[in-house]
Amino acid sequence: MIRNITRQEFARRLGVKRTKFHDLLAGGCLPPPRRIGRDLVxxxxxxDAFIILxxxxxxxIPELSAELEHEVREAVMQLHNEKI
Known part of the structure; x- marks a missing residue:
């Protein structure tokens, strides 16, 4: 079963604080989240693919749909371009 990862857990896995995580997200340096109710996941x-790349x-990287893999690779390119 595939788990949903929250903002808090994603930030923990990256080793960044909440403010830095939100800066990365706002800057397009993270794959876009999906909304479930009020939560972003x-x-x-x-x-896993994002961290590996x-x-x-x-x-x-784990097997992803073409759309999800594209989103991950775009975020990684943005991250490397920003040199954050």
Whole structure:
């Protein structure tokens, strides 16, 4: 079963504080979240793929739809362009 990852957990996995996380999100340096009710969430494979690509881990990313993979890769490119 695929888990939904909250803002708090995503920030923890990245090792950043809440303000930095929101700056990254506002700057397009994170994949776009999905809204469930009032909450913003990311699918766990999206978070894993983002971390693998953003930090250059030498391992394959989880299988994603073409749309989700594109969103992840765009966010990683934006992150690297911003040099945050």
């Amino acid at each position: 990311w699918l766990e494979p999206v978070v 953003a930090y250059g881990y030498p391992m394959p």
